[in-house]
Amino acid sequence: MARARTSSGKVRLTEVAKLAGVSPITASRFFRNPEALSPAKRERVDNAARQLGYVPDLAARALASRRTEVVGVLIPSFTNNVFSDVLRGIYDGSGESRYSIQLVNTDYSILQEEKLLRLFKAQRPAGLVVTGINQTAESRAILESMNCPVVQIMELGPDPIDMMVGFSHNAAAFAVISHLIELNFKRIGFLGARMDPRVQRRLEGYTDAMRRAALYDPRLIITTPVSTSVTMGGTLFADLLMKAPDLDAVFCVNDDLALGTLFECQRRRIQVPEDIAIVGFNDLEYVASAVPPLSSVRTNRYDMGRIAITMLMDAIEGRPAPAPVIDLGFELMLRRSSAARRA
Amino acid sequence: MARARTSSGKVRLTEVAKLAGVSPITASRFFRNPEALSPAKRERVDNAARQLGYVPDLAARALASRRTEVVGVLIPSFTNNVFSDVLRGIYDGSGESRYSIQLVNTDYSILQEEKLLRLFKAQRPAGLVVTGINQTAESRAILESMNCPVVQIMELGPDPIDMMVGFSHNAAAFAVISHLIELNFKRIGFLGARMDPRVQRRLEGYTDAMRRAALYDPRLIITTPVSTSVTMGGTLFADLLMKAPDLDAVFCVNDDLALGTLFECQRRRIQVPEDIAIVGFNDLEYVASAVPPLSSVRTNRYDMGRIAITMLMDAIEGRPAPAPVIDLGFELMLRRSSAARRA
DNA sequence: ATGATTATTGACAGCGCTACCACCGCATTG
DNA sequence: CAATGCGGTGGTAGCGCTGTCAATAATCAT
Numbered sequence: 001m002a003r004a005r006t007s008s009g010k011v012r013l014t015e016v017a018k019l020a021g022v023s024p025i026t027a028s029r030f031f032r033n034p035e036a037l038s039p040a041k042r043e044r045v046d047n048a049a050r051q052l053g054y055v056p057d058l059a060a061r062a063l064a065s066r067r068t069e070v071v072g073v074l075i076p077s078f079t080n081n082v083f084s085d086v087l088r089g090i091y092d093g094s095g096e097s098r099y100s101i102q103l104v105n106t107d108y109s110i111l112q113e114e115k116l117l118r119l120f121k122a123q124r125p126a127g128l129v130v131t132g133i134n135q136t137a138e139s140r141a142i143l144e145s146m147n148c149p150v151v152q153i154m155e156l157g158p159d160p161i162d163m164m165v166g167f168s169h170n171a172a173a174f175a176v177i178s179h180l181i182e183l184n185f186k187r188i189g190f191l192g193a194r195m196d197p198r199v200q201r202r203l204e205g206y207t208d209a210m211r212r213a214a215l216y217d218p219r220l221i222i223t224t225p226v227s228t229s230v231t232m233g234g235t236l237f238a239d240l241l242m243k244a245p246d247l248d249a250v251f252c253v254n255d256d257l258a259l260g261t262l263f264e265c266q267r268r269r270i271q272v273p274e275d276i277a278i279v280g281f282n283d284l285e286y287v288a289s290a291v292p293p294l295s296s297v298r299t300n301r302y303d304m305g306r307i308a309i310t311m312l313m314d315a316i317e318g319r320p321a322p323a324p325v326i327d328l329g330f331e332l333m334l335r336r337s338s339a340a341r342r343a
Numbered sequence: 344m345a346r347a348r349t350s351s352g353k354v355r356l357t358e359v360a361k362l363a364g365v366s367p368i369t370a371s372r373f374f375r376n377p378e379a380l381s382p383a384k385r386e387r388v389d390n391a392a393r394q395l396g397y398v399p400d401l402a403a404r405a406l407a408s409r410r411t412e413v414v415g416v417l418i419p420s421f422t423n424n425v426f427s428d429v430l431r432g433i434y435d436g437s438g439e440s441r442y443s444i445q446l447v448n449t450d451y452s453i454l455q456e457e458k459l460l461r462l463f464k465a466q467r468p469a470g471l472v473v474t475g476i477n478q479t480a481e482s483r484a485i486l487e488s489m490n491c492p493v494v495q496i497m498e499l500g501p502d503p504i505d506m507m508v509g510f511s512h513n514a515a516a517f518a519v520i521s522h523l524i525e526l527n528f529k530r531i532g533f534l535g536a537r538m539d540p541r542v543q544r545r546l547e548g549y550t551d552a553m554r555r556a557a558l559y560d561p562r563l564i565i566t567t568p569v570s571t572s573v574t575m576g577g578t579l580f581a582d583l584l585m586k587a588p589d590l591d592a593v594f595c596v597n598d599d600l601a602l603g604t605l606f607e608c609q610r611r612r613i614q615v616p617e618d619i620a621i622v623g624f625n626d627l628e629y630v631a632s633a634v635p636p637l638s639s640v641r642t643n644r645y646d647m648g649r650i651a652i653t654m655l656m657d658a659i660e661g662r663p664a665p666a667p668v669i670d671l672g673f674e675l676m677l678r679r680s681s682a683a684r685r686a
Numbered sequence: 687a688t689g690a691t692t693a694t695t696g697a698c699a700g701c702g703c704t705a706c707c708a709c710c711g712c713a714t715t716g
Numbered sequence: 717c718a719a720t721g722c723g724g725t726g727g728t729a730g731c732g733c734t735g736t737c738a739a740t741a742a743t744c745a746t
Contacts (some may be wrong), residue, residue: 012732023696028734038694055465059411060732062402063701078430087421091448103446105434122398230629259629266634286573286602291609355702366726371704381724403702406731 011052020048031056062124071099071312072120073129076108076196080228082254082282082301083131086153089305090129097313099126106131108196114139121146127312133157133164134197149315151308155198156327163315164325165308169198172297172330173205176251176279179332181213183340185249185277190221191236191261192253193228199253202281206251219243228253233260234267247276249338255280255287258294262337277338283331292336300328354395363391374399405467414442414655415463416472419451419539423571425597425625425644426474429496432648433472440656442469449474451539457482464489470655476500476507477540492658494651498541499670506658507668508651512541515640515673516548519594519622522675524556526683528592528620533564534579534604535596536571542596545624549594562586571596576603577610590619592681598623598630601637605680620681626674635679643671 017027022041029036030045037045048054062068073090075083087103094101102125106113114136120128121142127149133156135143143150143161150162155169180188190206192199203223210216222240226232233256241247252258258280265272272278272292280287283298307328311321360370365384372379373388380388391397405411416433418426430446437444445468449456457479463471464485470492476499478486486493486504493505498512523531533549535542546566553559565583569575576599584590595601601623608615615621615635623630626641650671654664 010732013734014732024732025696025734026694029695032734036694041694057406057732058466059402059405060701061734063400063406063703064732064734066701066735068402078427078434081424084421084427088448091421100445102443105431123401231632234632256629260632263632263634286599289574289577289603289606291606353702356704357702367702368704368726369724372725375704379724384724400702403731404704406733407702407704409705409731 010057011054013054013056016045016048016052016054019052020044067124068126069099070102070123070125071127071129071309072116072123072125073101073103074106074113074116075103075131076106078105081284085301086305086308089302089307090309091305092302093306093309094313099313099316101309108194110134110136110139114142117142124148126316127151129153129308129312130161132197133159135161149312151312153304153308155201156325160325162324163308163311163321165304165311165328166326167299167328167330169201170205170208172281172299173202173251174209175205175330175332176281176297177206177209179334180249180251180277180279180338181209181215183277183338186215187217187244187246187248188215188220189240189244189247189250190223190253191233191240191250191257192221192223193226193232193236193257195223195225202253217244220247228256230256230260230263233257234264235260237261237264249273249277249279251279251281253281255282255284255294255296258287258296258337259290262290262294272337273339279338283333288333288335290337292339295335295338296333298331298333300330304328353400354397356397356399359388359391359395359397362395363387410467411469412442413445413466413468414470414472414652415459415466415468416444416446417449417456417459418446418474419449421448424627428644429648429651432645432650433652434648435645436649436652437656442656442659444652451537453477453479453482457485460485467491469659470494472496472651472655473504475540476502478504492655494655496647496651498544499668503668505667506651506654506664508647508654508671509669510642510671510673512544513548513551515624515642516545516594517552518548518673518675519624519640520549520552522677523592523594523620523622523681524552524558526620526681529558530560530563530587530589530591531558532583532587532590532593533566533596534576534583534593534600535564535566536569536575536579536600538566538568545596560587563590571599573599573603573606576600577607578603580604580607592616592620592622594622594624596624598625598627598637598639601630601639601680602633605633605637616680616682622681626676631676631678633680635682638678638681639676641674641676643673647671 013027014024017024020027022045026041027045030042034042077083091101104116106116117139125148129151131154133152140161152161152164153166155166156164177188192203222236233252250261252261258278261278262272265276270276278294280294280296283296287294287296307326314321356370357367360367363370365388369384370388373385377385420426434444447459449459460482468491472494474497476495483504495504495507496509498509499507520531533546535546565579576595593604595604601621604621605615608619613619621637623637623639626639630637630639650669657664
């Protein structure tokens with residue numbers, strides 16, 4: 001029966017199959033699992049597809065197979081430089097694969113995250129990447145009901161939903177503070193903004209290290225729930241100086257705060273590191289060229305994204321990861337801003 | 344006929360229709376255009392859907408209607424802060440709408456862009472956002488054949504594919520240089536990295552302004568195709584000083600280069616702005632808190648994203664934009680780093 | 687050699703939704 | 717009062733692809 005609603009010149013699988021002299025289903029298999037075909041047919045289908053310029057229809061495929069080739073990625077913020085590196089890793093890693101990345105932003109809200117997960121569920125994603133380990137119970141339930149591999153990134157925790165790639169923020173902060181204590185710094189301040197879970201854990205690491213050395217003093221800690229910025233770094237540092245004028249070092253939970261602190265020191269003619277040492281976090285590109293170069297904690301954000309998406313794709317395709325939890329560690333990048341000043 | 348392959352507990356439109364006592368078509372219409380239903384049926388379908396927790400299947404919808412609700416967004420880089428603001432605008436703008444954003448990264452390559460457009464074409468997107476106006480002829484052809492609204496962002500040009508939101512990089516650079524010339528700066532350097540089309544146009548603006556004042560000197564221009572960074576700013580500035588030791592001002596094509604230049608000045612004990620003035624571009628958050636605060640050019644990146652996606656969604660839904668080309672302009676943010684130094 | 691296993695292939699029947707068109711009943715019009 | 721228009725509704729027939737399973741051909745173990 002002739003219908004007005006016929007395809008708009010689009011090449012369909014059937015045409016490819018006809019030209020190749022095989023059944024549509026065989027042609028279909030060629031695109032999904034070429035190994036299953038005999039070499040002869042494989043080549044015939046390949047030629048036919050090439051000749052016709054065939055491109056599979058993803059919607060039809062998704063409908064028929066009841067799964068998509070979409071990988072959902074939930075990150076808290078587009079603005080934060082930290083995530084742009086992770087993203088680069090994710091996109092690079094998914095590169096030539098058939099999976100497409102569906103990126104969404106939770107705005108640091110676990111309720112927003114839950115809502116987005118619900119949305120994803122309706123889409124039957126092939127896999128998901130979520131940030132952090134602080135999902136709501138409901139989010140976890142949704143995630144578990146989705147029956148697809150999940151990678152949690154950015155940090156590690158005791159109870160992975162499925163897979164994890166990250167590092168211990170607590171340990172990183174602990175290492176920074178222990179190092180400063182070894183250098184004989186005593187009044188080490190803590191500057192934190194936004195106070196998301198990762199930042200909270202850096203605060204815990206700081207607190208542990210300070211307590212262990214009997215140097216803990218709540219007046220050394222300044223935090224704000226407001227989002228982070230260089231300007232905020234200056235503001236928080238000014239506050240800290242007021243509360244603890246005898247300060248000799250500052251650990252900032254990120255490099256923006258550290259840079260803001262450095263600028264504030266320049267403004268007040270405070271010598272860094274002679275008067276006050278500064279350590280940042282993330283080791284963004286710019287810290288090394290500041291004056292003086294800022295110490296920081298290098299984290300493997302690009303690799304984190306890359307490894308996460310690779311693990312995820314492997315899991316989707318039934319190649320289970322050798323280890324479900326990967327600790328990428330961190331590295332103290334010690335520069336002049338925290339150079340030793342006392343014997 | 345009983346089939347093994349029945350739906351996995353998923354609620355379908357048919358069930359909703361049955362419960363509401365209407366035909367599936369009517370139920371379908373409820374989700375796409377509720378106004379078309381009589382109030383009585385509208386409410387019945389609404390109740391039924393709510394009661395069953397119905398969520399439309401996007402793949403089935405896409406297959407049947409032969410279009411998707413995906414908006415493709417092509418940007419050159421995730422790392423560049425500039426785009427993160429645009430992205431925020433895009434995501435915020437698409438917020439509660441039914442459109443989902445499919446973000447891809449061209450890595451500043453128009454060939455990669457062409458390839459990605461080809462990929463998008465197979466997906467029948469509802470609309471597209473592309474960066475800049477330097478598409479290949481082939482890309483333009485693909486774009487035009489796709490039959491969906493397109494917004495070009497970041498800059499303006501004479502021959503829009505469809506719609507445009509941006510500003511004139513040429514005019515912005517021209518304004519900066521004209522201002523510096525008015526302040527009696529004469530040996531104004533130009534620092535450029537990555538040299539993408541927008542940066543090229545800033546160089547043109549610089550050149551125009553310098554020529555017009557008979558101050559043009561190719562020795563004042565340093566560029567590199569390498570990607571931009573704060574460190575690169577320092578390196579380029581050092582080069583520039585070598586070629587033009589009598590330099591009295593530097594225009595950097597972005598704030599990272601400007602910050603790198605500032606750091607290099609600090610390292611060499613060059614006074615800013617007394618010895619050399621610095622102007623950046625983009626007005627990123629940090630420039631205002633540098634010491635001295637850096638002059639820059641504010642651009643409305645967030646609005647650009649937001650307006651672009653809004654125009655696009657309007658066009659998709661048949662509400663044509665009042666103006667297809669929107670110039671968001673720019674604003675010179677004059678700060679101490681380029682304060683007047685001569686009468 | 688013979689049954690059993692494996693590799694290839696194809697027929698069938700939808701996946702869940704919407705485009706298209708026909709239809710119904712009511713109001714408006716000449 | 718028939719002709720016309722229109723908002724609202726439903727029936728039919730796929731959209732382009734793949735899961736399932738059966739059939740066949742090729743290979744293997746005994």
